[in-house]
Amino acid sequence: MRAQRIGKANPAEDEAVYQAILRALLEGKLKAGTKLAETPLAAVFGVSRERIRKVLHRLGAERRLEMIPNRGARVPRPTLDDIRRVYEAHRVLEAGVLSQLVLRVDDLLLARLDAHLAEEHAAARRGDRATSVRLSGAFHVHLVDALGNPELSRMLGDLLSRSSVMVSVYEPAAQSICAVDEHGAIVAALRDRDLMRAIAVSREHFLHVEGRLRLDECPAPDGTDLAAIFAPVKPRRRVRSGLS
Amino acid sequence: MRAQRIGKANPAEDEAVYQAILRALLEGKLKAGTKLAETPLAAVFGVSRERIRKVLHRLGAERRLEMIPNRGARVPRPTLDDIRRVYEAHRVLEAGVLSQLVLRVDDLLLARLDAHLAEEHAAARRGDRATSVRLSGAFHVHLVDALGNPELSRMLGDLLSRSSVMVSVYEPAAQSICAVDEHGAIVAALRDRDLMRAIAVSREHFLHVEGRLRLDECPAPDGTDLAAIFAPVKPRRRVRSGLS
DNA sequence: CGCGAGCATAATGTGCACATTTTTTGGAGG
DNA sequence: CCTCCAAAAAATGTGCACATTATGCTCGCG
Secondary structure, eight states, X not given: OOOOOSSOOOHHHHHHXXXXXXXXXXXXXXXXXXXXXXXXXXXXXXXXXXXHHHHHHHHHHTTSSEEETTTEEEOOOOOHHHHHHHHHHHHHHHHHHHHHHTTTOOHHHHHHHHHHHHHHHHHHHTTOHHHHHHHHHHHHHHHHHTTTOHHHHHHHHHHHHHHHHHHHHHOSSSOOOOOHXXXXXXHHHHHTTOHXXXXXXXXXXXXXXXXXXXXXXXXXXXXXXXXXXXXXXXSOOOOOOOOO | OOOOTTSOOOHHHHXXXXXXHHHHHHTTXXXXXXXXXXXXXXXXXXXXXXXHHHHHHHHHHTTSSEEETTTEEEOOXXXXXXXXXXXXXXXXXXXXXXXXXXXXXXXXXXXXXHHHHHHHHHHHHTTOHHHHHHHHHHHHHHHHHTTTOHHHHHHHHHHHHHHHHHHHHHOSSSOOOOOHHHHHHHHHHHHTTOHHHHHHHHHHHHHHHHHTOOOOOXXXXXXXXXXXXXXXXXXSSOOOOOOO
């Protein structure tokens, strides 16, 4: 008998393709406006077209790809206003988180935040830019995770991932790194249970980051080689850095 | 040639099935824990199984159905803690919305909110419970829509629809109708640009609604007749259901 | 020479048949 | 009588063939 493994029921393959495309998106390897056709992707990944199809639609449902009926999937090309809206949503969500956090702050939470701030300071002092960027985003994740509400954590996670993708379009070289002392000011306000100050500081902080957005490049929506993008993806698995 | 309309490219049909199931969910016609098998649904709606399949997975991605690999879709059976988390998320989000709104309040917005309050009062006075419930939820939608941020509006919309579904499980008879004067207090605080009071009032408001949650019924996860649920939605033909 | 209509090609959407997994059922053994 | 196991039945997942729609290209006409 020849191998009749045509329907091979491999749920891990879906996830692998999904993670690969998502990773390429988050790392900015897929430029805004790039067309993601099903057939080429199926060839690149060596899987059936239906699998690619399912993953593409899933990414579309998550608003990470722009799906147009009968016309396929494209990497979204966000307007500056789009990005501002995502940032505003982030800002609004964090204000709400702070309003809840001031009612729950305890020494343990403050200690953990202080530890995180120390890490950020250390990374900034030794000029470790990559770590600084990562920790800078992780700070806001810490804040929402402190509430222990998966719903809120997921919301912020979506917002963060989308804004990071968007920023890669508008902030090509200068990575958006939050100023550590602004984070420290938020923690200080929390320590004083001063909600108004915490919200004000957080708001200023976000507006500060938002102000750096510059529209520099727009083009290159055309022929990108998908194989060149997904081929060098090595079988490394460790992406998650410890956060908490 | 006979009619070869096998692949008929009807995107509207997807939406119709999606809306039908979503409506049944929101109206509480589908009890928690109900199994939604693909084949029976395909038969009920008179469409192919793939179409049902796609819709089910979409609802699963929206967290409105619980999808288990190789085991199909079920109407989620939320824990009391699950609901509390959704309520908390709603509360946190609204606190953030208020913190942004106090910076933007103008007479037009206040006038519109006053008009809404008047509607709510009118409905409450004449005992129109259905309208009261609807307007009560719409108030919070008004608040977030006032920011003009589609991201935030969509977040709140998701939260609202999910909580309404959940509440139908735990609040069988007494519909969750917000007290109108509490809404009025929020508007009053907004008028005074008093953020702390607005957040405090909103928080109390949500805790008040949350406090009504009672776990009364749990059973009935068993044989529910899907045809009986979806048949009256689409009165296309006479159903030979015999009686009832 | 520019331009629009019509055709050829490619890409997306859909139904169907089949493989795989899960659930149920029937029966044998303790 | 209960329990456990195996086989059948049902339900879900997947590849494939084909219909439909969009796109590019060429040719004819103004």
